[in-house]
Amino acid sequence: MLVVDLNADLAEGDELSEGDLGVLAEVTSASLACGFHAGGPEVMRSTAEACLARGVTIGAHVSYRDRAGFGRRAVHLPPGELEGQIVDQWETLAEQVGAVGGTLSFVKPHGALYHQMGVDPDVAAAVVGAVLRTGGGALVAQAGTVACEVARQVGLRVVAEGFPDRAYLADGRLAPRSEPGAVVEDPTAVGRRAVALTKTDGIEALDGTWTAVEVETLCIHGDHEGAAATARAVRAALAAAGVAVRSFATGGGAFPPDPLRR
Numbered sequence: 375m376l377v378v379d380l381n382a383d384l385a386e387g388d389e390l391s392e393g394d395l396g397v398l399a400e401v402t403s404a405s406l407a408c409g410f411h412a413g414g415p416e417v418m419r420s421t422a423e424a425c426l427a428r429g430v431t432i433g434a435h436v437s438y439r440d441r442a443g444f445g446r447r448a449v450h451l452p453p454g455e456l457e458g459q460i461v462d463q464w465e466t467l468a469e470q471v472g473a474v475g476g477t478l479s480f481v482k483p484h485g486a487l488y489h490q491m492g493v494d495p496d497v498a499a500a501v502v503g504a505v506l507r508t509g510g511g512a513l514v515a516q517a518g519t520v521a522c523e524v525a526r527q528v529g530l531r532v533v534a535e536g537f538p539d540r541a542y543l544a545d546g547r548l549a550p551r552s553e554p555g556a557v558v559e560d561p562t563a564v565g566r567r568a569v570a571l572t573k574t575d576g577i578e579a580l581d582g583t584w585t586a587v588e589v590e591t592l593c594i595h596g597d598h599e600g601a602a603a604t605a606r607a608v609r610a611a612l613a614a615a616g617v618a619v620r621s622f623a624t625g626g627g628a629f630p631p632d633p634l635r636r
Contacts, residue, residue: 379591379622385421386412396602400609402621405435405482408463411445418470431621433480436463445485453500460504482514492519517588536589538567565611
């Protein structure tokens with residue numbers, strides 16, 4: 375049976391919302407903002423508590439220090455400084471998660487940092503170095519990118535991520551948000567795309583061509599009003615297609631040596 379993780383990026387508002395709780399009812403892992411692009415101690419803690427109550431694996435959604443731009447603008451830093459900032463974010467979130475009895479099991483960079491680590495070896499090395507320093511468990515990254523290569527060279531577990539609610543270019547990159555059709559808003563369409571990514575290892579790109587996309591986890595963006603409906607649609611579509619949904623992490627934050635997909 376095919377198995378996939380369903381993740382969401384949360385704790386990006388001022389407080390835990392009903393919409394966030396709706397998303398948490400469907401996902402199996404969640405990366406929580408660490409304060410650099412969004413969030414704060416109170417929402418970190420309340421979201422972590424909600425994750426633990428629902429058996430949702432918790433990770434750190436680290437970013438460049440850019441609250442004004444929601445972390446979507448590249449910030450050019452020396453690798454050592456960037457690595458230190460990522461460690462600081464991890465420790466900030468870990469303190470809040472630990473306060474409610476939880477632990478962090480993975481790192482998933484946000485926005486510009488996510489994209490930069492995919493193409494820039496120095497940025498990728500800084501991220502990987504930070505994950506190793508924190509004992510962060512695993513790195514969630516887009517398959518086929520520089521970040522995956524750098525992580526695997528040092529034996530760091532990589533979890534390949536796909537985006538059913540984002541359009542792809544023919545070369546496998548995500549379409550820029552400024553491009554028409556870059557964000558898929560219809561929950562039913564997102565559900566169909568989630569099944570395609572999981573069962574066919576690919577998706578139809580914006581230009582109509584089929585592009586290969588490796589996935590072990592599917593991301594539902596939690597920073598929009600319809601996120602809960604989208605998460606429900608994706609979960610239902612996967613179930614109807616015979617795809618099991620469970621966290622890529624096992625008990626105690628340990629990760630299996632091989633991908634869950636069989």
